[in-house]
Amino acid sequence: MGLELYLxxxxxxxxxxxxxxxxxxxxxxxxxxxxxxxxxxxxEFFQINSLQKVPVLKDGDFILTESSAILIYLSCKxxxxxxxxxxxxxxxxxxxxxxxxxxxxxxxxFGVPMWVQVLGPLIGVxxxxxxxxxxxxxxxxxLQWLENKFLGDRLFLAGQQVTLADLMALEELxxxxxxxxxxxxxxxxxxxxxxxxxAFLGAxxxxxxxxxxxxxxxxxxxxxxxxxxxEVYPTMLLRIARIP
Amino acid sequence: MGLELYLxxxxxxxxxxxxxxxxxxxxxxxxxxxxxxGQHLSDAFAQVNPLKKVPALKDGDFTLTESVxxxxxxxxxxxxxxxxxxxxxxxxxxxxxxxxxxxxxxxxxxxxxxxxxxxxxxxxxxxxxxxxxxxxLVELDVTLQLLEDKFLQNKAFLTGPHISLADLxxxxxxxxxxxxxxQVFEGRPxxxxxxxxxEAAVGxxxxxxxxxVILKAKxxxxxxxxxxxxxxxxxxxxxx
Numbered sequence: 001m002g003l004e005l006y007l008x009x010x011x012x013x014x015x016x017x018x019x020x021x022x023x024x025x026x027x028x029x030x031x032x033x034x035x036x037x038x039x040x041x042x043x044e045f046f047q048i049n050s051l052q053k054v055p056v057l058k059d060g061d062f063i064l065t066e067s068s069a070i071l072i073y074l075s076c077k078x079x080x081x082x083x084x085x086x087x088x089x090x091x092x093x094x095x096x097x098x099x100x101x102x103x104x105x106x107x108x109x110f111g112v113p114m115w116v117q118v119l120g121p122l123i124g125v126x127x128x129x130x131x132x133x134x135x136x137x138x139x140x141x142x143l144q145w146l147e148n149k150f151l152g153d154r155l156f157l158a159g160q161q162v163t164l165a166d167l168m169a170l171e172e173l174x175x176x177x178x179x180x181x182x183x184x185x186x187x188x189x190x191x192x193x194x195x196x197x198x199a200f201l202g203a204x205x206x207x208x209x210x211x212x213x214x215x216x217x218x219x220x221x222x223x224x225x226x227x228x229x230x231e232v233y234p235t236m237l238l239r240i241a242r243i244p
Numbered sequence: 245m246g247l248e249l250y251l252x253x254x255x256x257x258x259x260x261x262x263x264x265x266x267x268x269x270x271x272x273x274x275x276x277x278x279x280x281x282g283q284h285l286s287d288a289f290a291q292v293n294p295l296k297k298v299p300a301l302k303d304g305d306f307t308l309t310e311s312v313x314x315x316x317x318x319x320x321x322x323x324x325x326x327x328x329x330x331x332x333x334x335x336x337x338x339x340x341x342x343x344x345x346x347x348x349x350x351x352x353x354x355x356x357x358x359x360x361x362x363x364x365x366x367x368x369x370x371x372x373x374x375x376x377x378x379x380x381l382v383e384l385d386v387t388l389q390l391l392e393d394k395f396l397q398n399k400a401f402l403t404g405p406h407i408s409l410a411d412l413x414x415x416x417x418x419x420x421x422x423x424x425x426x427q428v429f430e431g432r433p434x435x436x437x438x439x440x441x442x443e444a445a446v447g448x449x450x451x452x453x454x455x456x457v458i459l460k461a462k463x464x465x466x467x468x469x470x471x472x473x474x475x476x477x478x479x480x481x482x483x484x
Contacts, residue, residue, distance in 0.1 A: 050394055051345075051390070051394060062334055065341055065345070066340070066341045066345055067344070068340065068344045069337050069340035069341040072336075072337070072340050073333065073334075073337040076333055076336075077333055089317065089320055089321055090317075092316075092320075093308050093313050093314075093316065093317040094308075094313075096313035096316050096317075097308055097310045099310075099313075099344075100309075100310030100311065100312050100347070101295070101309075101310055103344070103347035103348060104347060107348060108348060138484075145295070149295065
């Protein structure tokens with residue numbers, strides 16, 4: 001059995017891994033995990049990842065979780081082009097600097113609108129307006145830092161070429177975009193960055209990776225989303241409760 | 245000007261950077277940024293790090309923030325022993341995996357435990373509801389269990405038979421709730437013996453030195469109203 005990637009294209013870090021593997025021609029078996037239904041909470045999937053999350057990489061007996069770790073592993077094992085994860089000391093440090101900040105300020109924050117508009121309602125939970133507003137403010141502030149500190153007048157977030165940082169960022173930003181947040185309005189530099197990243201990845205790959213998330217509102221309206229199983233309710237409720 | 249490290253040993257990530265630099269004999273100028281005096285919020289420090297956070301590293305013209313980035317930079321630049329961040333692809337991936345996981349889990353739980361149990365009531369004079377504190381301590385408990393079950397398991401250290409950056413980052417995090425009086429290691433013999441191994445590997449004197457501030461945090465005099473007003477927005481944003 002070759003490389004297996006356990007993913008769901010509704011998940012931001014899953015998309016980053018998927019796009020990276022595809023863009024770099026890394027052969028893998030796609031194992032889709034239905035995270036809305038709750039397949040990640042199954043006994044079978046527990047054997048793959050006891051943390052019950054996607055993405056997960058399985059390379060023979062070697063199982064690896066955490067999207068940034070997976071991306072770094074793939075870039076090293078498959079010796080992808082240097083720009084993704086530069087070997088230069090300072091350039092690489094900039095990628096890690098972004099990933100550290102991303103974990104604190106982007107991850108979590110940018111997923112909230114999806115929970116508010118789609119996932120919460122799927123289990124009959126409405127997130128209070130006050131929390132929605134607070135999240136909007138947090139998103140705004142994060143975008144300011146993204147644009148001013150990380151992008152600045154550079155072409156990409158960690159330098160003049162595309163790195164893992166840009167991929168992680170883009171996929172988080174797609175989440176609120178998919179539920180109608182106009183993140184790039186009034187942010188021409190960030191909009192230009194997004195276009196550059198998507199141009200680099202290629203329209204076809206972007207469409208392939210983004211079509212599921214971009215159709216989420218339509219699916220919700222048509223009631224064609226999977227029904228969450230009872231065993232996944234507690235984690236969903238916990239996640240919603242953690243929205244500040 | 246050589247390497248400068250802007251730190252406050254009250255902060256968990258600062259402790260990891262401090263211990264790592266000292267343990268590996270990396271020469272640096274220590275620049276203390278006193279968090280409870282609000283020095284990180286000053287214009288002067290914003291020149292170093294506009295994000296107003298510690299730790300920060302300055303190596304000539306190169307300024308770097310984020311503790312994991314700093315640790316990896318020091319690892320590579322100063323060619324420290326391999327076990328800290330192994331060359332082996334899979335061994336290294338294990339360290340990367342832990343360093344990624346801990347941001348939203350252990351780091352968050354430990355920070356909230358310190359502030360909800362001690363810093364809010366004792367230092368800032370802000371009461372914390374029993375429900376909030378209880379929820380935070382439950383979350384810490386769950387995270388500690390994951391640390392043991394998913395990462396440590398039956399190994400000597402988190403990612404294998406040797407200490408790595410993962411252990412350093414984890415232990416400095418766990419000292420936060422310890423400083424707040426939480427029973428982190430009691431009733432968790434596996435974690436307790438791991439702690440002893442990490443302390444021994446780091447060196448007990450260095451470990452004690454790095455943790456003096458957090459272990460005395462319970463004796464901080466209450467913040468005066470001006471300081472409190474200055475710090476509140478930062479604290480609230482930090483522990484969201």
